[in-house]
Amino acid sequence: MDYFQKLTKQVATFLGITQFVATALAIAGVLIAAYVYSLPLYIVALIGLAISSAVAYLSGRLASTYVTEPVLFLWKAILHVSPSSHGASAPDLDKSRVGKELVTSLALQVYQLASSETPTPQSARHTAAAEHNRTDAIMQNFPLPVFVMDKKQNIVYANTAALHYIDQPKQDVINHNMYSVLDLSFPSDHTFDAWLTDSRDNKATASESWERVRLMLGDQKTKKQFDMAAYYNKDNPENAETIITFFDKTVRYNKDDDAVSFIALAVHELRTPLTVLRGYIEVFEEELEGKLDPELEGFMHKMQSSAQQLTAFVSNILNVARVEENQLFLQLHEENWEKILRSILNDMALRAQVHDKTIEFSIQPDLPTVALDRVSIYEVVGNLIDNAIKYSDKSSQIIVKSYLRDDGMVETTVQDFGIGVPSSIIGNLFEKFYRNHRSRAQVGGTGLGLYLSKAIVNAHGGQIWVQSKEGEGSTFGFTLAPYAQLADELKTTDNKDIRRTAHGWIKNHSFYQR
Amino acid sequence: MQDTTQSDPNQQASTTPITGGEPRYKNILVIEDEHFIGELYMRALTKAGYNVKIIIDGPSGLKEAQTNAYDIILLDLMIPNMTGMELLKKLRDPNSTPNLKSKIIITTNLEQADEAKDEIEKQADGYIVKAEVTPKQLVRFLQSLER
Numbered sequence: 001m002d003y004f005q006k007l008t009k010q011v012a013t014f015l016g017i018t019q020f021v022a023t024a025l026a027i028a029g030v031l032i033a034a035y036v037y038s039l040p041l042y043i044v045a046l047i048g049l050a051i052s053s054a055v056a057y058l059s060g061r062l063a064s065t066y067v068t069e070p071v072l073f074l075w076k077a078i079l080h081v082s083p084s085s086h087g088a089s090a091p092d093l094d095k096s097r098v099g100k101e102l103v104t105s106l107a108l109q110v111y112q113l114a115s116s117e118t119p120t121p122q123s124a125r126h127t128a129a130a131e132h133n134r135t136d137a138i139m140q141n142f143p144l145p146v147f148v149m150d151k152k153q154n155i156v157y158a159n160t161a162a163l164h165y166i167d168q169p170k171q172d173v174i175n176h177n178m179y180s181v182l183d184l185s186f187p188s189d190h191t192f193d194a195w196l197t198d199s200r201d202n203k204a205t206a207s208e209s210w211e212r213v214r215l216m217l218g219d220q221k222t223k224k225q226f227d228m229a230a231y232y233n234k235d236n237p238e239n240a241e242t243i244i245t246f247f248d249k250t251v252r253y254n255k256d257d258d259a260v261s262f263i264a265l266a267v268h269e270l271r272t273p274l275t276v277l278r279g280y281i282e283v284f285e286e287e288l289e290g291k292l293d294p295e296l297e298g299f300m301h302k303m304q305s306s307a308q309q310l311t312a313f314v315s316n317i318l319n320v321a322r323v324e325e326n327q328l329f330l331q332l333h334e335e336n337w338e339k340i341l342r343s344i345l346n347d348m349a350l351r352a353q354v355h356d357k358t359i360e361f362s363i364q365p366d367l368p369t370v371a372l373d374r375v376s377i378y379e380v381v382g383n384l385i386d387n388a389i390k391y392s393d394k395s396s397q398i399i400v401k402s403y404l405r406d407d408g409m410v411e412t413t414v415q416d417f418g419i420g421v422p423s424s425i426i427g428n429l430f431e432k433f434y435r436n437h438r439s440r441a442q443v444g445g446t447g448l449g450l451y452l453s454k455a456i457v458n459a460h461g462g463q464i465w466v467q468s469k470e471g472e473g474s475t476f477g478f479t480l481a482p483y484a485q486l487a488d489e490l491k492t493t494d495n496k497d498i499r500r501t502a503h504g505w506i507k508n509h510s511f512y513q514r
Numbered sequence: 515m516q517d518t519t520q521s522d523p524n525q526q527a528s529t530t531p532i533t534g535g536e537p538r539y540k541n542i543l544v545i546e547d548e549h550f551i552g553e554l555y556m557r558a559l560t561k562a563g564y565n566v567k568i569i570i571d572g573p574s575g576l577k578e579a580q581t582n583a584y585d586i587i588l589l590d591l592m593i594p595n596m597t598g599m600e601l602l603k604k605l606r607d608p609n610s611t612p613n614l615k616s617k618i619i620i621t622t623n624l625e626q627a628d629e630a631k632d633e634i635e636k637q638a639d640g641y642i643v644k645a646e647v648t649p650k651q652l653v654r655f656l657q658s659l660e661r
Contacts, residue, residue, distance in 0.1 A: 267624075268623045268624040271643070272623055274645045275548075275623060275645045276551060279558075279649050280550075280554065282648045282649060283649075311646060315643075315645075318625060329631070
């Protein structure tokens with residue numbers, strides 16, 4: 001304020017002086033005209049008027065320049081920092097004559113405001129536009145695919161890398177729903193959509209990443225595999241609710257898949273001669289039953305059971321490879337467990353018999369129907385009985401029981417009275433390639449059976465367990481959920497079957513809901 | 515927990531009589547290029563009262579299937595000159611095969627990746643891994659289709 005008073009005084013002094021000079025000049029002119037040249041009075045009046053007009057004009061010009069000088073300096077200062085007039089030079093504040101202190105102070109404040117983070121509205125718009133251009137340029141050249149979705153999950157932005165990656169023209173992507181553009185599958189039920197639903201309910205912002213995501217391209221043949229990261233922002237002003245990016249791993253993950261296909265092919269080559277062997281042995285059995293002496297008949301049964309066992313083992317290999325690659329895929333149907341268990345035990349009886357074991361079983365009547373994948377459960381029971389046969393040693397009895405537990409689960413146990421498992425290693429039994437070390441010399445096997453059985457039982461939503469005492473035998477048990485218990489899971493799908501999530505590829509769900 | 519039954523290992527062979535009773539689905543086409551397996555299926559199915567024809571390659575198998583003279587088609591997925599999958603699609607496409615009455619059972623030893631298996635399950639009436647079933651068990655499976 002002091003500076004302003006000083007400016008007022010300066011202006012007042014200047015105006016006073018010019019006023020005084022103008023008045024003095026006019027009086028002097030009139031006096032000279034009247035007394036020196038004795039001109040008539042009206043001429044004198046005219047001369048006085050002319051002089052005062054001229055002086056008033058000059059002093060007006062002078063005064064206006066002088067008084068408006070601070071405005072000029074401030075104007076220059078503002079122009080200098082304004083982004084809309086590039087190249088305006090800064091005023092030389094040292095040359096300021098009027099209100100120098102005030103002008104200098106105000107100009108510095110202008111400079112400060114311009115460089116601070118809150119720009120004036122006009123420059124704000126300009127800065128935002130420049131920023132947008134810059135971001136767009138960066139995103140377009142960004143070497144990873146980037147998609148941005150709005151709240152309706154329509155794609156509002158996709159960079160060049162993204163369009164290139166999914167091999168789609170821009171018009172087929174922008175403003176299309178992401179589920180119609182991106183056919184994504186995830187290795188577990190923690191899908192992008194599940195995460196997004198959760199984030200919408202509970203978070204303002206969130207980020208997440210996934211491994212081994214699959215994308216099926218429009219031709220339905222090309223499959224891309226990648227890791228994926230996503231960012232969620234509830235109230236993004238730019239309408240960018242979610243941003244996702246892919247880290248391509250197609251080559252690496254496909255190699256893993258090829259490993260499985262190689263095994264699938266090898267399994268095929270092993271199975272074909274096995275099919276033939278089992279077929280012809282069956283013919284022999286049918287034609288020679290009762291005609292052979294007991295020893296030869298025993299040999300035939302051993303051949304038969306060995307071929308059957310080898311078949312089961314070959315399937316084990318394939319399924320272990322699938323478990324490893326997260327590709328074991330179960331289809332759970334409603335089944336009568338007693339009927340299925342009886343038929344499995346029936347098949348296993350021959351295997352037990354050729355090893356001089358007998359299987360006794362008791363199945364509680366009226367068990368509820370269970371949800372299971374028939375082929376996989378066959379492998380579980382088969383593996384447990386094969387183990388019981390292997391580790392029975394000299395005892396011949398194997399007992400299978402199935403009953404309803406108090407918690408509503410259907411439990412099935414396989415008990416032998418053989419060598420048992422030392423307590424030191426019992427915790428490792430369900431690990432891959434783990435075998436009872438002491439017995440390795442006497443008993444064959446790969447150590448895959450229990451590992452696979454655990455994976456299969458868990459995928460069914462059940463548990464597998466073991467109780468054992470060295471020298472007294474072991475009991476292995478597993479549980480299956482009643483079909484009714486999974487009814488809720490069924491309601492969410494149109495399918496009558498339940499596709500198990502634990503080891504399969506799960507489609508991004510909304511794709512089906514829309 | 516009730517009756518503890520001693521299982522009879524010979525039960526397997528004796529429980530289900532293979533012959534006896536005329537099968538309703540009588541005519542069977544087997545598309546299978548492995549001769550030994552073809553021979554075994556032919557023997558077991560004929561014994562059980564079926565009329566069996568075996569074709570060993572894709573295109574002629576398709577042609578034969580399209581005559582619509584069969585109640586059941588057993589289709590291997592690995593056959594010469596055409597994949598079983600292609601053949602299956604042609605049989606399910608009303609433009610190339612109108613009104614096919616046959617039930618199609620996939621018999622294979624090659625287990626597919628998930629997507630392919632899904633596709634098969636949608637289009638076929640059954641799926642059997644050949645090594646897992648003996649010819650007699652196959653007969654029983656086909657008899658179960660009549661129920």
